[in-house]
Each structure stands twice: as C-alpha cells, then as structure tokens.
Amino acid sequence: MRPFLYALTLVGLLRCLPAAAQLPAYPPAAADLNGAAAEACAQTHNRVARPAYASLSHRQKMARYDVTYYKLDLDLTNTTRAVSGAVTIRARTGAQPLDSLAFELYSTYAIDSVVVNGRRSAGLRRVGMGDVTVGLTQPVAPNTLFNALIYYRGTAPNGNSAAIGNALDTRTDPTYGVSTTWSLSEPYNAYEWWPCKQVLTDKADSSDVWVSTAATNKVGSNGVLQKSTPLPNNRVRHEWKSRHPIDYYLISVAVGPYVEYVNYANPTGGPRIPIVNYLYNQKALNDQRTEIDRTPGFIEYFSDIVGLYPFANEKYGHCMAPIGGGMEHQTMTTQYGFTFTLTAHELMHQWFGNNVTCGAWEDIWLNEGFASYGEYLALNQLIGSATALSWMNQAHTSAMSQPGGSVFVPDTTNVSRIFNSRLSYKKGAAVVHMLRYLLNDDVKFFRALRTYQSTYAGRTARTRDLQRVFEQEAGRSLQYFFDQWFRGEGYPTFSVRWNQAGGLVYLQNTETTSMPTVTSFFATDVDYRLTFTDGTTRTIRLPQYQPVVSAAVAESRPISSITVDPDQWLLNGTGPITRDNALVTSTRLGANEATITVYPNPCQDQLRLADFSGGRATAEVTDATGRVVLRQPITSAAPVLYTAALAPGIYHLRLLGQEGLIAQARFVRAAE
Secondary structure, eight states: OOOOOOOHHHHHHHHTSOOOOOOOOSOOOHHHHTTHHHHHHHHGGGGOOOOOOSOHHHHHHHTTEEEEEEEEEEEOOSSOOEEEEEEEEEEEEOSSOEEEEEEEOOTTSEEEEEEETTEEOEEEEEETTTEEEEEEEEEEOTTOEEEEEEEEEEEOOOSSOBTTBOSEEEEEOTTTOOEEEEEOOTTTTGGGTSOBOOOTTOOBSEEEEEEEEETTOEEEOSSEEEEEEEETTTEEEEEEEEOSOBOGGGOOOEEESOEEEEEEEOOTTSOOEEEEEEESSHHHHHHHHHHHTTHHHHHHHHHHHHOSOTTTTTOEEEEEOOOSSEEOOTTSEEESSOOHHHHHHHHHTTTBTTTEEESSGGGTHHHHHHHHHHHHHHHHHHTOHHHHHHHHHHHHHHHTSSSOOOSSOSOTTOHHHHTOIIIIIIIHHHHHHHHHHHHTOHHHHHHHHHHHHHHSTTEEEOHHHHHHHHHHHHTSOOHHHHIIIIISOSOEEEEEEEEEETTEEEEEEEEEESOTTTOOOOOEEEEEEEEETTSOEEEEEEEEOSSEEEEEEEOOSOEEEEEESTTOOSOOEEEEEEEOTTHHHHSOOOTTOEEOOEESSSBSSEEEETTOOSSEEEEEEEOTTSOEEEEEEEETTBOEEEOTTSOSEEEEEEEEETTEEEEEEEEEEOOO
C-alpha cells in the first residue's frame, strides 16, 4: 500500500476525546504490526471439521422456550476431558404449553436423569450427534417459568471440532510445562461439554458456573468469584456468578494450578475495575507482566470512545491456556499469551461480540471486524499513527489478496468461512474504517458506536441494525454502502489522469472493480493529495459517483505529483497516476468551471445556488450510484433547484451549459 500520513483533522478530532491512561512506552512486537498476533485467533478457527448445528426440527422445538438462566455445577480436572455434574436451565415457555424439553448435548455423554419442576422426566430421545428431547410428566403452561435440571457424565470429544481445537481441551503448555483444561464453544460446540440451547438470539439473563476440582487448582469463569468452598478429599468448589446477559458460546471454564495477578482499570465516569489474571506459574507472570499491564489502559481508552466497559460492576480478566490464539469469553478472555494486538482485540470483543452479539453467524463481522478495528484504534492512540499505518497496510493487503469474497457469510455451516481472516476480520475492519471516512466526522462516528452499544446492550444485532444507527448520524440512506461493502464483493481500483493549466487542476478518475460481475461499481468519496513543487500539499475530496468522473479545481501553484487516497481510508487498489497534457482539450471542462456554493445544505424542498450568473443551465442530479434522478432548467433569475421529490440521501449536482460542465456541488437531501 502507499505511504500514509494521518490527516490533521483526524488528529484534531482524536485530541477531543478523553485521554486514556499511559501504557508501557516500549513498542509492540513485530507480530503486532503485521497482524500475525491477533490473526492467530482467526487462523486457528480454520481447524474445524464439524459443519453445523442442531437439525431444523430440533431448533423449532427449542424455540418453544426462552432461556433466562444457566447454572453449571461440574466436576473437572486440569489433566483430563472428563465431565460430570448437573446443569440447570431456567426458561420461560412461549405461547403454547410445553410437553417436551429439547436441548443439545453430545451423543457420547450419559444422561442420568432430567428433572423438570421437581418431576423426573421420561421418554428420553436422542438423534444424531446432539439432539436430545425428553417428555415431561406434566406440561408447563404457556408463558410460565420452569426449571430443568440435567444430570450427565462422560468425556468431551477430541476431534478438533470446535472453533479452536476442541470445545473442552486438556493440554500441557510446552513452554511452561503446566497442564490446563479450558473451554472454547464458538460457534456451535458448547454442547460438547454441557447441555444447552445453541441459539444466538436467546441469551440467558444471568449465569452461574460452579466447578469442583483439586485444591491445587484455580478455576476461571464469567462474572465474579463468590466463594471457594472446601470439599472432602482435598477438593474445592469455585463458585462464579454473573448477572449480565450472556450467549451460550461465551460461558467458559479454565482449570489449572494458576497463580493470580490482579491489576485495575479506572475508566472515566466508571468504577474501579479489577482485572483478574490467571497465569500458569510465576515464571509465566514474570514473562507476560509487561504486556498484561497494558490492559488497564486499553479498558480506559475503549471506555472513553465506545462507552463504559459493559461489565464494569463485575470484572475483566484473562486465563492462560495453550489455545493457539485467544477467545473472548465474557469478562474473562482465554489467551495463549499476551501481545498488544491480541489483548486489544479480545478486549474490544467485550463490547462487540459480548455486550452486543451478532444475531446470526452471517453477520460475524459485527464481532470480528470491530474487534480487529479495536487493534487499529489502540495502536493509533497508544503507540502512534505510523504503527497503525503498518497494521492497516497489512489488513488491506490481506483483504485484497484475492479478488472476491463478501463480508457477509453466505454459508454458516462452514465454520472456516465464518472465521475467514481475510474477510470477517481484515475486510470487516476496513469496512468499519470506511464508515468512519463516510461520516467524515469523528464525533459522529464514535457517537454511532456508543449508540449501537447502548441500544442493543445485552442483546443481539444484525448488520441492518448497525446500518440504521449510522444512517441516523449520516442523515441519509446508506443502503448503497452496505450493498457494496457488506453483501458486495471485491474492491475498486482508481486510475487517474491529471493536468494543470490556466489556474486549474484537471482530474479524471477511472474506476475498475475486481469482481465486476458481482459489484460493478463502488460509489465513494475519494481524497486526492496535491503535492506542490515547494513541498507543501493540499488535499481535496471529490465524489466518485460513476465509473469515470472528471473535475476541475482552481489551483495555480505548480504541482509536482498527485496521490490518491493518501490517508488510506479506502480499501482500494491504485492504478497509474499520470499527467496528461491532452486532458484539457479532451474534456469538456471550461475555464469557468468551479465548485458552486449551494444552501441550505442539507436541504429539504429547495436548494439555492449562490452567485449563479451563467444565464441558463441544466441542473443534473445523480445519486450515490451515479444514476440521474433529477433534471431541471436553472436561470440566474431563479437559481433554485426543487428537491422535494428526492429521497433522503447524498447527491451530486452538475450544471451543464452549451459547452459542457459549468459547475458542480454536493448536497444532502435531509429527512423531514
């Protein structure tokens, strides 16, 4: 990608944000700059073999109730995948009586009994790998809370079927020689270690995780450790409690002979937040402590820009496990180690993924794209713009390493496709960056992120929900943007011809796309940086409203070169940028062409053209896709464009005279 310097306006806007605490000053490792550290999270998702989830008929049965609470009360060790115990599901029935209970549990587990509202159920039926249905001795009335207690035992499967290895795994870390057992349920594999309902849109309102294990172990999980209760035979039950909504795949355990290290974050306007870190041993703590100590600053900065850490009344933390990456378990991330970008990525998930969870796996970019962008934000704010440039370079290079592929996931039975690093992570982050560029206002951009978090807190959201939030800030429809960048494929490449004569700079930008049969055109603004012979620069922004656009800008200072998208906002390829002395005569741009001032902007029913003295002209209005939506004659006696028939959105106005283009402007038709 091309050289990059942050625009002064961006730097100024960031300075308006509350300051975060200072982090350790030494630079991050090389892996943070090329994306390799956090990309491990995506790469290890690709080990998956199992394709999908419960059958459609079974999901329809589970839809007859909504989960309100889970309690796991299990026996675990740090050296085997053996599981035994009981899981409580508290739920509310729907509009029909419930005469059977459907849930998911891996087929090799023995189910000793299922007790619903104190009555032992009969007629247990198991189908396929995990579909379980039990008949109820007494139906549960509609719209009624009920409790189901499921007693089971067995050994978690070991087929690398979950997103990163196994849903429950036991391994000895090769560096520190410590054995741990940990969970990883994303996307469809919680059922491989506990009975549950694996439906994203059915978050439990609260959860408890109790784990009994050897007294030499600690257990990390969600929420707050209420107490550790001694048991016979030198065992301890660790009792974790969380009172925040949680999705099934975010409930977690990590068991090992950990040492505990606690540091604290102090976000503006929030409580002091404990960060509970479970490390393999003292050597691991000594090795990792400097990077772990970045976490408070991350929490404080993200709280400033996105909203207070969502689980501030409980905790944040980490459990070490030889997971090969990281997994954003709610309030207590599981990580193989600590690097700048990995820690920032998994923490940003606490907002994007945990507080607000994607409502379908086809929208996984709402989790992974924003968490990846959290890496970029943290690098830019806490290390520097040059380091952030290296990160964005790598993200763009990855996203454009193949010509096609959408951020939208068309096949959610393919877990490798869900967690595609190039698309869900890197291209997803690039799309977030382009939304920021589209708004052209950091106050609006970060307010949109906070609105999204507050509106959907504790719930799930889809891409269309995010779109509505950004449309509110933009004051116009952004359907074209999401058609291009969410469901569309590929990226644009810009080839520019330019010339300078008679006090004007003439520009002609030709856009081609990498997947023209899918997305034939990307409507966007484009920045051009003019570098003058004296070394000074000027950046101008012009709309690319059709595949070939021409413009003339007043500028008499001699130009030595022109750079397209110099601040690297767009996911685009760069074609040739050439000076063409024939451009003036080959275009119909006259010497009188200029950008005309229009007002009020945004407008509703009328748009006035300031200082139009051209006699007569034709006003031609195109929308963001380049389609002509309005033509109207304009005279200097009545320089008014009637815009009541236009839908809310952004438009490009061209004034055409007998000799061609006279003047142009951009305007916004606001919603009434």
